[in-house]
Amino acid sequence: MGGPQKIEHVHDYLNQIMTDRDMIQLPFAQDHLGPWIAKRRTPEVQKKYQEIGGGSPILKWTNTQGELLCKRLDHVSPNTAPHKHYVAFRYVPPYTKDAFEELERDNVARAVIFSQYPQYSCATSGSSFNAIYTHFKDRNLPNGLRLSVIDRWPTHPLLVKCFADLIRKELAQINKEKRNNVIILFSAHSLPLKTVNRGDSYPSEVGATVQLVMEELGFCNPYQLVWQSKVGPLPWLGPFTDEAIKDYVKKGKKNFVIVPIAFVNEHIETLHELDIEYCKELAHEVGVEEIRRVPAPNDHPLFIEALTSIVHNHLQNKVTVGEKFLNRCPHCTNANCYHSKKWFSEVCNH
Numbered sequence: 001m002g003g004p005q006k007i008e009h010v011h012d013y014l015n016q017i018m019t020d021r022d023m024i025q026l027p028f029a030q031d032h033l034g035p036w037i038a039k040r041r042t043p044e045v046q047k048k049y050q051e052i053g054g055g056s057p058i059l060k061w062t063n064t065q066g067e068l069l070c071k072r073l074d075h076v077s078p079n080t081a082p083h084k085h086y087v088a089f090r091y092v093p094p095y096t097k098d099a100f101e102e103l104e105r106d107n108v109a110r111a112v113i114f115s116q117y118p119q120y121s122c123a124t125s126g127s128s129f130n131a132i133y134t135h136f137k138d139r140n141l142p143n144g145l146r147l148s149v150i151d152r153w154p155t156h157p158l159l160v161k162c163f164a165d166l167i168r169k170e171l172a173q174i175n176k177e178k179r180n181n182v183i184i185l186f187s188a189h190s191l192p193l194k195t196v197n198r199g200d201s202y203p204s205e206v207g208a209t210v211q212l213v214m215e216e217l218g219f220c221n222p223y224q225l226v227w228q229s230k231v232g233p234l235p236w237l238g239p240f241t242d243e244a245i246k247d248y249v250k251k252g253k254k255n256f257v258i259v260p261i262a263f264v265n266e267h268i269e270t271l272h273e274l275d276i277e278y279c280k281e282l283a284h285e286v287g288v289e290e291i292r293r294v295p296a297p298n299d300h301p302l303f304i305e306a307l308t309s310i311v312h313n314h315l316q317n318k319v320t321v322g323e324k325f326l327n328r329c330p331h332c333t334n335a336n337c338y339h340s341k342k343w344f345s346e347v348c349n350h
């Protein structure tokens with residue numbers, strides 16, 4: 001997805017999101033309505049990026065993660081070394097097409113398209129796969145380039161262990177007397193109900209991660225999966241993170257650990273929405289006793305091991321689609337899905 005590095009990039013960024021039909025389907029005139037919404041939303045969102053230091057750290061984090069992953073891959077998979085990462089963002093540079101052009105200039109022989117959303121949604125990973133499809137639609141795959149896709153990894157054991165470790169460390173900071181009563185709120189980016197009702201697999205994949213993390217923790221605390229970052233007036237999947245905090249406090253439960261379960265690094269949704277809007281402002285307003293936000297996986301060693309093991313296994317199993325990449329749908333098994341239709345009809349020839 002990516003995020004704007006500077007305040008002046010916010011408008012372009014929002015404009016691209018609002019006109020992406022994989023991300024959002026406006027009821028009419030998307031080409032006009034989308035830019036109009038983006039323009040109206042810009043000042044409010046610019047202010048938020050200003051408050052987290054003037055831009056999104058997502059590129060910095062993604063590069064750090066890519067470098068650490070390649071270093072570990074060089075070690076565990078010397079026969080495919082050297083490894084190099086390319087960042088392919090959807091709405092800010094380096095764009096998907098920039099990444100593939102650089103890959104081509106580097107004469108790469110083997111590339112793995114590795115979605116950094118652990119849980120698959122047609123709005124996020126699906127949109128990026130469609131951008132790749134669009135890039136290759138009118139051109140041949142570069143000679144000798146073999147491509148394959150890792151589209152989701154919501155239940156990977158090392159991802160689960162990483163989140164469990166981060167939660168344990170946060171719980172350990174809380175006074176022993178109240179530790180067992182702390183509510184663990186797993187907070188994931190929400191989706192429009194329209195997308196959910198189409199059968200998007202994201203909600204159940206997020207639920208799968210939550211379930212395994214709690215199992216790893218021995219169900220040590222009460223917990224709930226809640227949803228954040230709703231955009232616009234239409235209905236989105238709830239319960240919402242802020243509403244849940246308010247409701248718990250009303251019932252006398254005033255201590256929380258918040259886990260950003262669908263994000264792999266820090267950006268506006270963790271640094272602003274969770275840290276500033278909920279953990280600081282809302283918590284103060286409604287009388288929360290203690291609220292701690294678990295860091296995103298970032299450069300946690302278990303997270304880097306998760307990435308390494310996923311790519312290493314993928315390469316070893318030889319899960320390649322080679323030159324046939326454009327002849328199969330790599331991502332979507334949902335027949336009712338908006339862009340599975342696009343893949344099936346235009347790409348897959350199923």
Ligand SMILES: C=CC1=C(C)c2cc3[nH]c(cc4nc(cc5[nH]c(cc1n2)c(C)c5CCC(=O)O)C(CCC(=O)O)=C4C)c(C)c3C=C
Pocket residue numbers: 001002003004014017023024041045056057058117121123124189190191192195202231262263267268269
């Ligand atoms: C788990 C990942 C994400 C899902 C699912 C998702 C769905 C989704 N998002 C929007 C609209 C916006 N998202 C914005 C920011 C943003 N979204 C994600 C991840 C998911 N989005 C991230 C990581 C970020 C932050 C990027 C950064 O700062 O680096 C924004 C911009 C900010 C804002 O205006 O609040 C919009 C807009 C929709 C419509 C949607 C589902 C269809």
Ligand SMILES: [Fe+2]
Pocket residue numbers: 122126331332337338339340
């Ligand atoms: Fe899809």
Ligand SMILES: [Fe+2]
Pocket residue numbers: 189229
């Ligand atoms: Fe989003």
